[in-house]
Amino acid sequence: MKAEPELLVGLDLGTSKVAVVVAERDDRTGEAQIIGVGQAPSYGIRKGLIVNLEQAVSSVRNAVEDARHMVGLDFYRVTVAFSGTDVQSVLTRGMVSLGRTPRPVLESDVERAIEVAQSELDVTSNHSVLHAIPVDFCLDGHSGIDDPLGMTGSRLELELQSLIVPTSTIQNVINCVERAGLAVDGLLLKPLAAAMGALSTEEAHSGAAVVDLGGGTTGIAVYSEGRPRRLSVIPVGGDHITNDLACVLKIPTSKAEALKKEVSLTEEPDAMEDLLDVDVRGQKVSFSVGQVAEIVGCRIEEIFETLVGKELTKSGLTMFPAGIVMAGGVANTGGLDSFVSDVLDLPVRTAAPLDANRMPPGRDGTEFAASAGVIRYVLQKEEKPYRYLEPSASLLKGRSDVGGHSAERKILPRLVVDKREADGAIRSLMDTIKKSFRELF
Template sequence: MYEKIDLIAGLDIGTTKTSVIVAERDRYTGEAQIIGVGSVPSAGLRKGLIVNFEQVVRSVSYALEDAESMTGIRADSVFVCFSGALTTSITSKGMVSLGSTPRQVTEIDIQRVIEASLSEISMPNNYCTVHTIPVTYSIDGQRGIDDPLGMTGVRLEVEVQSIMSPTATVQNVVNCAERAGVSVAGLVIKPLASALGVLSPGEISSGVAVIDIGGGTTGISIYVDGALKRLTVIQIGGDHITNDIARVLKVPIEVAEELKRYVSLGEDFDAYDEELEFMVQGKRGFCSAGQVHEVAYNRLEELFDDFIKKELRDVGSILLPSGIVLTGGVAKMKGIAEMVSEVLNMPVRVANPLDSAKMPPGRNGSEYASLAGIIKYMNIIEKCPFKFIGPSITLTSTISSKRGRSYGEDVHGLRAIDFFKSVLNAIKRTFKELF
């Protein structure tokens, strides 16, 4: 799926902004070094979903141009991160016998055990897998094996996370990118990209939940004992806070956005009575900082109480000693770490991308976590292609593109049976690349 080239690029189609990251692969270490970030406001998305195709195509084109003007490089092939609204993840287990006497595990055995685990899944209608992730293996009951290849035993087991999105959603993302003149080499779902973008290996192995609160969606990835246990996308983000402020205080969205960025969510917010002044159609308006604080606090409290607590409860927050890592644009709200720590009764840190020092100033904050994560993802699959198995659909456009690329098959009709076949093919492909 992935061509060995020296320049690699990622495209993040977010609800608020569309951004492009360009990196150069070091010929000696193989590591990708970031050389530029393009970013423009998004249009045509709501709650993480494409609602106006042509507007999204334009946002992608502008983001590509912006990256080109910064780096002098025109990306023609990208890995695309998308918010993944309506995404769901399913855990399944597989087991295969290695024979009656112990022998070494081969790549064929790994392939068989993953296949066995996938045969358990019943995929929702009109969904496709975006990622198939073998999270942990066991041999003869010894659990927690990262890579069983070459190990000896009589019984191989695997736990697999299958991350699925509506096929039409995925196809729309691919079509938009292709229409903007760039081919799609791979896909990464936002909560996974954000986790890779901000988490240290120590946090992953001890147990942690990453929460990326963007403009239209909140992505959650939960790691327990070094393995991805759960991945969820909720269609609530910073736009909801802004809209609430606009509605309650009867101010335009732009004013509400400014007010949101000014106030703090923290308990120690001492400017509660501070009078804030704003202009609406040439007229002066006023509100108290406390009013804005309350509206923002209530919306976020609802997000955590009604949705995120359930995700954490299902896994068991006791299994997350590294607590919560908050990222995405909303993580920039003042006092948010304190507020979330109080609501969840867990340690919380706000995270910028691990590679923020290598990214351009102003384009390296928490809202770029998932963009930075795309490069991490590409680095991982370059080294270990079996860590993340790619989509179960062909990543080509179903429409004619500006560059007249070849048309893909009509993936809308893809059935569950094709899913197993295509995942198997993907596995076979990655193994071929490996050996």
């Protein structure tokens, strides 16, 4: 009898849609290929936060059902990408001595350096570290080292990117997914998923920002030298454009949603006067293309000039040779590339998912880039776990019943829960790290 294939499943908990990407692993090569993409409209999630659990659970169920139907296979374990507000992206440094005589760097040295960098974090009692990502290794003052293992030196330093999010956000996500009958294998922040799904290796190395424009949120991931320098979520997205149109033109939201998809931001001057008809309660109302495009452009300009611009500045990078890589549903707006390029004075491209050729037609657009990115994240983490440390789902869940002192909350994931549970989880985390190090030697 043919063995059941091993499936990797990514769940993208968006504000407009829930998407489920299913990949099948080839047991000979170990490689995974996307075999299906399910989706369902998302209800009960606003600005990246779950506001109605029952509705969110049923949206997840519908998307999962759709995916199961498409691939004809059952699955339970998923890795979940989600947004949320109040995401903090913090860089800290950790340094350890390797002794007076230079010697090769061991895995335990890297672990120690990560711990030192984490001890610099100030995590309040109701927040958790979702990701801890080493972004630069430095040996005896030489930075830019991709992988220090086995290299000789006497002082190891690393720079750690930590993503801190409200614990309740994570708990609501886990709760929602579990109530939909699934088990959470891993969690990741959507801007990281979008970067994984849309950014080419070359862009990530030369310096670029992925801007994932969804319904209620915009995720930003700034990359340089192949590593994420800053990840953030701003609670503004395509739904705001729809609301602007509905308010200014005094039309129902559903009509505004359709209207915004009809205009381009780089319309030819003579097309500006063309009229678009909208049926409002049985009455025909007309608006000029120019009028609609101006309202859409206003909001987009605000998003990029003010909000995205601020994030680029906060990243500390001054050069973005590969410019802006746009993903998400709003990236389908006509003429967005050149419009944003003018606003930010940077090159801009709209990204199809890197795996688009493996995705079903109609579900291979830029709005699925983050969804497909979850699979790439799972594979990369598998290959080099210490590159993307994250606490286990059970650990984060357990955290809700634990009172604590701020000093005990600094390190991921060791000090966030009940000691026994934490010890077990750390052992398994360290085992995974060690295994990856062994494979590297």
